[in-house]
Amino acid sequence: MEKKSSYDFQIPTRQSYVAIIIIIYKLYSGLIRQLFPILIVFFIGGSSKLSRFVPVIIFAAIAGSIYGIIAFFKYYFYIDKEELVIRKGVFQKKNINIPFERIQTIDFSQNLIHRAFNVVALKIDTAGSAKNEFEFDALDRDKAVELRKLILAKKAKIVNHQIDTEEEPVYIEEERTPILRLDIGRLLLVGITENHFRSFGLILLAGYWILDSLDDMGYGWSDLENRIDIDSLLLMGLAYAIAVIIFFAFLSLIISLFRAIFRYFELSFFRQGKGFRLISGLINRRETAAIDTKIQVMQWSQNVLQKALGFYDLYLKQAASIDLNSKKSIKIPGCSIDEVKKVENYLYSDTELDFEYKEKISIHYLIRRLVYIVGIGGLVIALLIYLAARKQLAIASIILLYLITTSILKYKKLSFELNDDMLKINGGTFGDKYSLLPLYKVQNIKRYTNIYQRRRDLASLRIYTASGSLTIPYIPNELADDLTDYLLYRVEDSKRYWM
Amino acid sequence: MSQSFFENNQLSVETLPRLHALVFQNLEKDYLRVSLIAASIFSSLFVIAAVIIVFFLSDELGSLKSMLILGAALIISSLIMWLTYKGFKFKKYALRQKDILFQSGYIFRSQTVVPFNRIQHCEINQGPIDRAFDLAALKIYTAGGSYSDLSIPGLHRQTAEDLKHFIIKKTAIGEEE
Numbered sequence: 001m002e003k004k005s006s007y008d009f010q011i012p013t014r015q016s017y018v019a020i021i022i023i024i025y026k027l028y029s030g031l032i033r034q035l036f037p038i039l040i041v042f043f044i045g046g047s048s049k050l051s052r053f054v055p056v057i058i059f060a061a062i063a064g065s066i067y068g069i070i071a072f073f074k075y076y077f078y079i080d081k082e083e084l085v086i087r088k089g090v091f092q093k094k095n096i097n098i099p100f101e102r103i104q105t106i107d108f109s110q111n112l113i114h115r116a117f118n119v120v121a122l123k124i125d126t127a128g129s130a131k132n133e134f135e136f137d138a139l140d141r142d143k144a145v146e147l148r149k150l151i152l153a154k155k156a157k158i159v160n161h162q163i164d165t166e167e168e169p170v171y172i173e174e175e176r177t178p179i180l181r182l183d184i185g186r187l188l189l190v191g192i193t194e195n196h197f198r199s200f201g202l203i204l205l206a207g208y209w210i211l212d213s214l215d216d217m218g219y220g221w222s223d224l225e226n227r228i229d230i231d232s233l234l235l236m237g238l239a240y241a242i243a244v245i246i247f248f249a250f251l252s253l254i255i256s257l258f259r260a261i262f263r264y265f266e267l268s269f270f271r272q273g274k275g276f277r278l279i280s281g282l283i284n285r286r287e288t289a290a291i292d293t294k295i296q297v298m299q300w301s302q303n304v305l306q307k308a309l310g311f312y313d314l315y316l317k318q319a320a321s322i323d324l325n326s327k328k329s330i331k332i333p334g335c336s337i338d339e340v341k342k343v344e345n346y347l348y349s350d351t352e353l354d355f356e357y358k359e360k361i362s363i364h365y366l367i368r369r370l371v372y373i374v375g376i377g378g379l380v381i382a383l384l385i386y387l388a389a390r391k392q393l394a395i396a397s398i399i400l401l402y403l404i405t406t407s408i409l410k411y412k413k414l415s416f417e418l419n420d421d422m423l424k425i426n427g428g429t430f431g432d433k434y435s436l437l438p439l440y441k442v443q444n445i446k447r448y449t450n451i452y453q454r455r456r457d458l459a460s461l462r463i464y465t466a467s468g469s470l471t472i473p474y475i476p477n478e479l480a481d482d483l484t485d486y487l488l489y490r491v492e493d494s495k496r497y498w499m
Numbered sequence: 500m501s502q503s504f505f506e507n508n509q510l511s512v513e514t515l516p517r518l519h520a521l522v523f524q525n526l527e528k529d530y531l532r533v534s535l536i537a538a539s540i541f542s543s544l545f546v547i548a549a550v551i552i553v554f555f556l557s558d559e560l561g562s563l564k565s566m567l568i569l570g571a572a573l574i575i576s577s578l579i580m581w582l583t584y585k586g587f588k589f590k591k592y593a594l595r596q597k598d599i600l601f602q603s604g605y606i607f608r609s610q611t612v613v614p615f616n617r618i619q620h621c622e623i624n625q626g627p628i629d630r631a632f633d634l635a636a637l638k639i640y641t642a643g644g645s646y647s648d649l650s651i652p653g654l655h656r657q658t659a660e661d662l663k664h665f666i667i668k669k670t671a672i673g674e675e676e
Contacts, residue, residue, distance in 0.1 A: 498642070
């Protein structure tokens with residue numbers, strides 16, 4: 001593609017006209033999301049009230065549309081020497097200059113509107129201080145590709161002149177090596193093996209919220225309570241309870257499945273240049289990038305269900321500018337161990353990945369937890385026995401048993417491994433979880449002790465990186481010191497920049 | 500094959516500075532006063548709040564409920580004072596060639612090490628009470644997030660300035676290399 005760019009980005013240009021629709025859409029979807037409870041109440045609460053608000057709605061629609069159109073026409077972007085310049089603002093004029101060398105990634109995403117008009121939204125992520133992310137609402141696809149190519153090429157030129165490091169910029173046009181593609185069968189399996197507790201939580205929340213809103217309007221939950229004697233319901237007994245549990249389990253499963261399909265439809269994850277790229281989504285197609293140098297921690301985990309199928313969720317945790325937010329890390333579901341290893345080899349090709357040193361944590365980690373759990377749990381149970389509250393007693397015993405089991409499992413799984421360049425922390429409860437951290441990416445180290453630990457010469461280490469922290473709890477004091485000394489030595493001796 | 504961790508570590512024992520061989524520097528004595536003043540202001544506000552709550556909640560001042568609330572407030576505020584007093588001794592810092600350490604905490608003790616070549620920037624903070632005693636706090640930021648930022652209180656203003664200059668010089672050298 002040696003053809004010269006067919007677009008002249010030096011001239012101030014507007015976005016694609018589709019941006020008007022996107023701006024208005026974003027405005028309303030934000031508004032609706034915030035006013036959602038009120039709207040629901042109006043819809044359920046009868047049409048008499050609704051009609052009174054028709055003028056307000058019409059006014060809001062017109063005002064919003066005018067705002068969108070003005071915002072669109074006030075928005076220009078152009079390239080000035082070595083900067084991307086954006087001028088925008090309806091009420092307040094804003095000039096944004098982004099020097100090319102600070103641009104880290106340029107990501108595309110498409111929702112349904114974008115796809116209908118063959119345009120893309122562009123997200124530009126820059127290094128350095130927070131709030132430096134920047135978004136184009138809609139650009140023609142060809143134009144966007146062209147712009148991305150141009151910016152990254154120019155950036156590469158600048159960067160290469162300044163520093164001759166091994167950290168080369170990502171060339172978007174570089175060859176894509178596929179790592180993972182989720183076909184429909186695997187996608188369904190990913191959905192089925194998701195963490196259903198989260199879906200269950202969502203159901204409970206939604207159910208509670210709907211009942212609460214209905215209650216507020218006088219349709220009632222409390223009425224229901226009066227009409228149906230709760231005790232008689234309970235008397236229906238075990239069969240009823242099991243039916244409810246099955247129903248909720250089924251519902252959770254369905255919701256997990258739908259979530260997975262929406263988010264991971266036609267997921268493809270591939271290696272490109274010195275980074276990774278992930279494209280997925282049924283309605284909103286999202287393209288996100290993770291650059292090697294920005295990735296601090298690599299993490300892969302599996303729950304029990306995933307373990308049965310040999311699936312892992314892979315997380316590439318990237319450095320956030322200043323605020324740590326989860327959006328910076330990308331999640332790749334449905335990886336087999338081969339794919340995890342492939343990513344590992346891409347990321348750490350120049351480092352030793354065999355660990356000869358492996359250490360478990362102290363048994364006191366478990367003992368202290370059990371003392372707390374059994375102590376507090378025992379008190380509660382004693383109280384319930386005293387009160388002869390049989391139902392609550394059963395629930396409390398189950399919770400206690402669960403906590404004891406998970407503590408034991410957690411303790412058994414916790415260990416860490418170390419070599420010259422890497423720290424690996426193994427954990428998990430029913431499933432497994434592994435975190436891999438190159439030592440030179442450590443930011444700082446904190447050592448904690450409580451009274452219990454001091455009496456037994458133990459300490460916990462927390463290792464901070466630019467994408468969150470890793471903890472090694474309950475290891476002997478001396479080991480904690482040695483480990484800190486060693487990590488510090490690796491960090492302070494390293495000439496490599498962590499990002 | 501690379502050597503295992505311990506073999507490697509033992510080779511460098513003599514050359515590596517060791518953590519537990521470190522002598523920590525105490526904070527300025529005046530800082531105890533500063534923190535006690537701050538704690539007593541906080542505690543008295545706490546007690547005042549409790550009194551107001553009692554005043555509005557219960558009609559009789561001598562009732563059991565009001566006594567409980569007041570008692571709890573008094574116990575918590577004296578606990579705060581006591582912990583502030585006890586904690587002072589444990590707040591120490593140490594400066595090394597390539598990193599800075601700070602430890603604190605009476606019941607839950609923590610020790611943080613920040614390598615100079617990971618410091619983003621640092622600043623000097625001075626509260627109103629600090630100013631009266633010519634003290635300042637040195638705040639050190641890394642990319643490790645707000646939980647891991649280091650703040651060393653109870654330094655003489657001049658010491659804080661000196662430390663800051665020293666650290667900035669160190670980080671600048673690190674970047675040139």
